[in-house]
Amino acid sequence: MICVNQLFIxxxxxxxxxxxxxxxxxxxxxxxxxxxxISEPDGTFITARQFPQLLKIKTSVxxxxxxxxxxxxxxxxxxxxxxxxxxESTHVWGSNFTSHIASIKVNQFFSQYLHKDVQLxxxxxxxxxxTKRYPDVPVSFADGYPYLLLNEASFNYLQQQCPERLDIGQxxxxxxxxxxxxFAEDGWKTIKIGDVVFDIVKxxxxxVLTTINxxxxxxxANNEPLTTLGYFRSDDQxxxxxxxxxxxxxxxTICIKDHIEVLERQNAKxxxxxxxxxxxxxxxxxxxxxxxxxxxGNNQQTILEQLEQHQIPIPYxxxxxxxxxxxxxxxxxxxxxxxxxxxxxxxxxxxxxxIPKSDIELNLLKK
Ligand code: FES
Numbered sequence: 001m002i003c004v005n006q007l008f009i010x011x012x013x014x015x016x017x018x019x020x021x022x023x024x025x026x027x028x029x030x031x032x033x034x035x036x037x038i039s040e041p042d043g044t045f046i047t048a049r050q051f052p053q054l055l056k057i058k059t060s061v062x063x064x065x066x067x068x069x070x071x072x073x074x075x076x077x078x079x080x081x082x083x084x085x086x087x088e089s090t091h092v093w094g095s096n097f098t099s100h101i102a103s104i105k106v107n108q109f110f111s112q113y114l115h116k117d118v119q120l121x122x123x124x125x126x127x128x129x130x131t132k133r134y135p136d137v138p139v140s141f142a143d144g145y146p147y148l149l150l151n152e153a154s155f156n157y158l159q160q161q162c163p164e165r166l167d168i169g170q171x172x173x174x175x176x177x178x179x180x181x182x183f184a185e186d187g188w189k190t191i192k193i194g195d196v197v198f199d200i201v202k203x204x205x206x207x208v209l210t211t212i213n214x215x216x217x218x219x220x221a222n223n224e225p226l227t228t229l230g231y232f233r234s235d236d237q238x239x240x241x242x243x244x245x246x247x248x249x250x251x252x253t254i255c256i257k258d259h260i261e262v263l264e265r266q267n268a269k270x271x272x273x274x275x276x277x278x279x280x281x282x283x284x285x286x287x288x289x290x291x292x293x294x295x296x297g298n299n300q301q302t303i304l305e306q307l308e309q310h311q312i313p314i315p316y317x318x319x320x321x322x323x324x325x326x327x328x329x330x331x332x333x334x335x336x337x338x339x340x341x342x343x344x345x346x347x348x349x350x351x352x353x354x355i356p357k358s359d360i361e362l363n364l365l366k367k
Contacts, residue, residue: 290363
């Protein structure tokens with residue numbers, strides 16, 4: 001039987017989640033889920049993609065208050081009534097809406113922790129943000145959709161393929177199910193959990209956040225698990241999917257052990273299978289030359305990681321072959337592409353999604 005095995009809420013975007021035994025479903029997400037977020041002073045969202053140390057902050061919620069514990073031992077109690085009454089413009093992944101700003105004391109607390117001028121934002125009692133595809137459906141500070149479903153069997157399959165030890169927490173799901181076959185969720189369109197009906201609206205495209213160890217906040221080696229996911233969950237655009245985004249048709253309460261009923265099915269999205277041959281994977285050294293500066297590299301790590309290890313910073317954002325920011329020119333040599341879209345025309349390559357195959361010479365992309 002397919003059942004709910006774990007439920008999580010994340011009161012503050014990018015901070016630690018709270019495991020709960022039951023959760024209240026509303027259209028915009030679970031009650032208390034991603035109701036707060038760290039932002040730039042202009043309202044642009046900030047996440048653990050830029051500041052992995054956010055993942056170390058523990059949160060708890062009671063009534064109108066959210067409690068924060070930093071890894072340094074400092075703590076803070078935030079009262080939702082203390083946020084500005086004015087509606088301030090706010091931006092998350094290209095969606096523009098409004099939120100309320102915390103007091104100066106709270107903003108200073110987080111600014112000191114991150115060594116950067118930041119604000120804490122609260123959505124308020126009425127969500128002004130809407131999902132992009134469904135303009136009637138509200139959404140919290142989540143990346144795009146109110147709910148994220150993960151299938152433990154899919155995670156276990158990924159773990160079997162991936163050389164790094166993973167934690168399902170890296171995928172920041174809300175509803176984690178068991179009892180289904182790996183990736184059975186790809187073929188579901190509408191499901192019912194308890195009395196709540198959810199529409200599965202799209203697979204969740206993954207980014208660098210999944211490569212951060214949730215306990216140490218260090219990046220896992222070799223851009224894992226994105227590298228392994230790229231072998232079998234990469235589409236023809238180079239997007240790497242894991243988990244399913246959902247919206248709720250009605251409100252209600254769902255609990256651990258609730259049965260999942262599949263009401264409607266759909267054709268599963270097609271992914272490109274490109275597992276490397278075992279012999280491809282023997283460690284070899286090579287010379288990487290970037291803008292005339294050479295160092296010893298290897299055929300195991302992405303070019304982006306190797307450049308960073310040699311203090312050669314280049315722009316990046318997603319580290320997953322999606323945003324295109326890490327493009328360089330491959331002047332000489334060969335690379336292995338980890339996703340379909342990692343090698344582009346005119347000798348351009350995505351350094352986050354290619355590993356060297358031979359000595360390589362790279363140049364910055366001239367704007
Ligand atoms: S960092 Fe986004 S494509 Fe490489």
